[in-house]
Amino acid sequence: MILTKWEALAQKNRIMKNVIIYLTAILLLTADFSFGQNAHFTTSGVIEYEKTVNMFAVFQKSIDKDNESFLQPAFESYKKNQPRFKKLKSTLSFTDNKTMFSPIEDEAAGGGFWGNDAMVKQNNIIFTDLQTNSFISQKKVFEETFLVKDTTRKIKWKITDETREIAGYTCRRANALILDSVYVVAFYTEEIPVSGGPESFTGLPGMILGVALPHENITWFATKVTQMAVDNKAMLPPKKGKSVNNTELRKTLDAAMKDWGNYAQASLKAFSL
Numbered sequence: 001m002i003l004t005k006w007e008a009l010a011q012k013n014r015i016m017k018n019v020i021i022y023l024t025a026i027l028l029l030t031a032d033f034s035f036g037q038n039a040h041f042t043t044s045g046v047i048e049y050e051k052t053v054n055m056f057a058v059f060q061k062s063i064d065k066d067n068e069s070f071l072q073p074a075f076e077s078y079k080k081n082q083p084r085f086k087k088l089k090s091t092l093s094f095t096d097n098k099t100m101f102s103p104i105e106d107e108a109a110g111g112g113f114w115g116n117d118a119m120v121k122q123n124n125i126i127f128t129d130l131q132t133n134s135f136i137s138q139k140k141v142f143e144e145t146f147l148v149k150d151t152t153r154k155i156k157w158k159i160t161d162e163t164r165e166i167a168g169y170t171c172r173r174a175n176a177l178i179l180d181s182v183y184v185v186a187f188y189t190e191e192i193p194v195s196g197g198p199e200s201f202t203g204l205p206g207m208i209l210g211v212a213l214p215h216e217n218i219t220w221f222a223t224k225v226t227q228m229a230v231d232n233k234a235m236l237p238p239k240k241g242k243s244v245n246n247t248e249l250r251k252t253l254d255a256a257m258k259d260w261g262n263y264a265q266a267s268l269k270a271f272s273l
Helices: 005-038 055-061 068-081 246-256 262-272
Strands: 045-054 085-095 098-104 124-129 134-141 144-151 158-166 169-178 182-189 207-213 218-227 242-244
Touching: 045 055, 055 068, 144 246, 158 182, 158 207, 169 207, 242 246, 246 262
Parallel strands: 144 242
Antiparallel strands: 045 085, 045 218, 085 098, 098 124, 124 134, 134 144, 158 169, 169 182, 182 207, 207 218
């Protein structure tokens, strides 16, 4: 069959169109494969965190009409002699879907008398097994040490579209309410596919590199992430302390602080984080 000039041209255009579609598909498949090859996920390593407490805000909130006659002058003196922010260091080792949160003791991080408040200290060494949703926490409560064994806290996170970079990782924001009244803002990264975080904050689809408690004037933010193999000895759960679960610890604290007034609520919140 002899094609007319226009039929030949149309056939040529159809062939070219099919070639373009074919080449585009090849390019897309190659790009997807290349992305898969280049995508990098960290599953084992150590994260360094810095906890920051606005001491001026914490002190200011403790002043009321019943104590302002002596606390207000103390606060003015405090502002002249102490830094606004108290900074504390900690690490989180993670491997095999397990994490170990460990505060770094720093005697220089004082803050005066108010620096001994439970909310502005680091009270916990926490081993978390994310596969079994369980944890073991060595918790320092004033002069006594408890070994708390229980299931991880179920946090109803609301994930948002807001992002920010923390320690070189792109993180997405999530919000939640814990302990009935504590508002939490967290930033997690899917580049570290481990649902852990500092202290007892867990349950997001990636590692939590930043946490803020705005109303408590406290934050935890990662300053460095080191990808490395973690020695099994570094992941051994703590063993020291009186063995209790969350309910038993709460009953013990309630009984010990029943006459402490408003200070009891602040302390209970601190020891429940």
